[in-house]
Amino acid sequence: ALSVKEMESRILSIKKKLGSKLFIPGHHYQKDEVIQFADSTGDSLQLAQLSAANKEAEHIVFCGVHFMAETADMLTTKQQHVYLPDMRAGCSMADMADIYQTEQAWPILQELFGDTIIPLTYVNSTAAIKAFTGRHGGACVTSSNAKELVQWAFTQKQRIFFLPDQHLGRNTAYDLGIPLENMAVWNPHKNLLETKEPLENIQVILWKGHCSVHEGFTVQHTEVIRKEHPTMRIIVHPECSREVVAAADDAGSTKYIIDTINRAPSGSAWAIGTEMNLVNRIIKQHPDKHIVSLNENFCPCLTMNRIDLPHLLWSLESIEQGQPHNRIQVDEHTTAEALSSLERMLARG
Numbered sequence: 001a002l003s004v005k006e007m008e009s010r011i012l013s014i015k016k017k018l019g020s021k022l023f024i025p026g027h028h029y030q031k032d033e034v035i036q037f038a039d040s041t042g043d044s045l046q047l048a049q050l051s052a053a054n055k056e057a058e059h060i061v062f063c064g065v066h067f068m069a070e071t072a073d074m075l076t077t078k079q080q081h082v083y084l085p086d087m088r089a090g091c092s093m094a095d096m097a098d099i100y101q102t103e104q105a106w107p108i109l110q111e112l113f114g115d116t117i118i119p120l121t122y123v124n125s126t127a128a129i130k131a132f133t134g135r136h137g138g139a140c141v142t143s144s145n146a147k148e149l150v151q152w153a154f155t156q157k158q159r160i161f162f163l164p165d166q167h168l169g170r171n172t173a174y175d176l177g178i179p180l181e182n183m184a185v186w187n188p189h190k191n192l193l194e195t196k197e198p199l200e201n202i203q204v205i206l207w208k209g210h211c212s213v214h215e216g217f218t219v220q221h222t223e224v225i226r227k228e229h230p231t232m233r234i235i236v237h238p239e240c241s242r243e244v245v246a247a248a249d250d251a252g253s254t255k256y257i258i259d260t261i262n263r264a265p266s267g268s269a270w271a272i273g274t275e276m277n278l279v280n281r282i283i284k285q286h287p288d289k290h291i292v293s294l295n296e297n298f299c300p301c302l303t304m305n306r307i308d309l310p311h312l313l314w315s316l317e318s319i320e321q322g323q324p325h326n327r328i329q330v331d332e333h334t335t336a337e338a339l340s341s342l343e344r345m346l347a348r349g
């Protein structure tokens with residue numbers, strides 16, 4: 001087996017050889033061993049925008065998870081091929097809404113509410129769900145632009161069907177002044193709308209999905225911080241539950257969290273509620289600030305972490321040898337429908 005140094009120098013030499021024919025986008029949650037080779041890093045929105053803008057690279061080796069690579073494939077040309085260094089790098093939240101369940105839910109919701117609903121889909125979803133969204137006039141959202149897109153959706157219809165993350169949907173709608181009782185949860189396992197309210201009051205229907213990484217942050221964690229470090233500010237990702245976001249001082253996407261800490265004065269103290277690799281990187285980049293993870297056990301995204309140095313090298317070597325592994329290719333029909341929902345997002349986000 002190659003040593004770490006040998007793997008790193010092989011990756012560097014392949015990158016040099018392929019030049020601008022190769023593009024490596026890296027999500028903020030990726031490991032340092034991978035992120036050091038990323039040509040661009042970003043949150044989900046930035047990586048979608050960068051993929052759409054790049055017309056030059058023939059090979060895009062996506063260091064992130066499966067739904068991000070699918071989105072990159074849909075936003076790039078046919079000549080540009082997208083690869084995922086490890087096919088096991090999925091997203092448990094995206095897997096919580098499958099197209100079969102969604103197609104079952106829609107007619108029931110139509111029956112309950114008539115033609116008053118528009119779907120809004122977090123990019124953390126399969127291409128098939130994005131296509132469903134496009135087909136019904138809806139848009140995708142990311143944690144950076146969810147607010148704008150929810151506002152837009154209410155100009156289109158009276159109600160929003162938000163999937164698959166109930167927490168991002170609830171937090172965003174709550175911030176826009178929608179009362180919690182006007183939000184109902186769609187349970188895809190029971191094909192049932194969970195609410196005690198009269199149906200005419202329901203404005204937001206939240207798919208019962210969540211991110212298991214961000215559910216690792218609890219109100220108890222915020223209480224410990226308040227007790228032990230009373231001056232510390234708490235900032236969390238909106239994939240955390242409503243209770244946790246309410247107990248925190250601020251919430252926003254990974255980019256928002258990074259920008260907030262960058263702007264914070266030297267000596268300030270922060271507890272961050274998001275994925276471990278990013279929190280550790282922020283801690284290292286700001287030795288002048290007191291930064292901790294909101295959950296002292298940290299919270300890794302295990303599927304993101306499947307992309308590592310050996311997988312990155314394996315993927316790059318396969319491209320160098322002309323027999324690329326793990327191409328992510330969304331079929332044309334799905335792409336056409338999904339693109340309409342992605343384009344509605346990119347036009348407004």
Ligand code: 13P
Nearest residue numbers: 043044045142143253254
């Ligand atoms: P953002 O990159 O949009 O902040 O989303 C975080 C995330 O969970 C990606 O899977």
Ligand code: SF4
Nearest residue numbers: 091092093211213301
């Ligand atoms: Fe999915 Fe959560 Fe991991 Fe993001 S952090 S990829 S939402 S499981």
